Amino acid sequence: MRLLILLAAALLLTLCAPASTSLTPNPAFRQQQLRFERVRAAYMFHQTSLHQLLRRNGIRPERLELFxxxxxxxxxxxxxxxxxxxxxxxxxxxYRLAGTSGTLGPKRRSGDRQIPEGFYHIDRFNPDSEYHLSLGLDYPNAADRRHAGPDPGGDIFLHGSNVTIGCLPITDAGIRELYVLAVEARAAGQPAIPVHIFPFDMTAENLARRVSSPHLAFWQSLAAGYQQFEDTHQLPRVGVDAQGAYAVE
Known part of the structure; x- marks a missing residue:
């Protein structure tokens, strides 16, 4: 039985781990996105400057991996x-978050106006969004479903504009840049772009200031992934344990 539990835990960690960087380019995705007027405009304004930014940082655009x-x-x-x-x-x-809603703490139900907290990835591109352009997150993930009610909500996006009821708005100008970078990463072969959302910088000092919060145990489960990236600037391998807590390998 113990062996089965260990194998199950290893499987969970593997399923949630960052994908291999040996990726297959997908330039057709860029071409598909460029069929949309707003994406073409974003490329016209930002492609040259963003490619220059990448190269200054030693990144060939055709090999971009994004986080x-x-x-x-x-x-x-x-x-x-x-x-x-x-x-x-x-x-x-x-980018500055141009608007917020809710309070510190995870999202648990539809209509609570909360911005989620946790480890997600971009799973869809919306080139004709109500909020200019938008990038959808895989909320609710396995941890959210373990703790949320029967209706956890959904449709959480990084998007343009400065209004939100649970999403992450970064203005139209900001989303144009981010959208181009995300399309370039997908065209370079990155199938899922990780998005980590935290209530605050997850330092020991910040956690100590909130020891009376009902969210402390949840935030402590986020802190290991935060700290591993801070220490290494490499993505942590994050899974979900049997209690629905994040577990960092």
């Missing part, structure tokens, strides 16, 4: 990149 993390406190969205198989991520851009 996004967001912080409610401080209202910032960081965009990190690296060249596939090239070690550490480097910070490329920081």
């Amino acid at each position: 996004v993390r967001a912080f409610k406190t401080g209202r910032r969205v960081e965009v990190w990149g690296r060249e596939q198989d090239a070690g550490q991520f480097v910070l490329l851009r920081t």
Whole structure:
């Protein structure tokens, strides 16, 4: 029985681990996105400057791997990149969250106005969004479903504009840049772009200030993944244990 439990835990960690950086390019995805007027406009305004940004950081656009993390406190969205198989991520851009809703703590039900907290990835591109352009997250994930009610909600996006009822708005100008970077990463072969959302910088000092919070145990499960990236600038391998807590390998 113990062996079966260990094998199950290993499987969970593997399923949630970052994908291999030996990726197959998918330039057809870029061409499909460029059929849309807003995407063409974003490329016209930002492709040259973003390619220059990548090259200044030692990243060939055709080998781009992307990572996004967001912080409610401080209202910032960081965009990190690296060249596939090239070690550490480097910070490329920081956008200000143009609007927030809810409070600190995870999203647990539809209509609670909460921005989720946890480890997600971009699973869809919307080139004709109500909020200019948008990138959808895989909320609710396995951890959310373990703790949420019968209707956890959904449709959580990084998007344009400055309004939100649970999403992450970074203005139209910000989403145009991020959308181009995300399309370039997908065209370079990255199938899923990780997005980590935290309530605040998950330092020991910040956690100690919130020892009376009902979310403390949940935040502690986020802290290991946060700290591993801080220490290594490489993506942590994150799974979900039998109790629905995040587990970092």
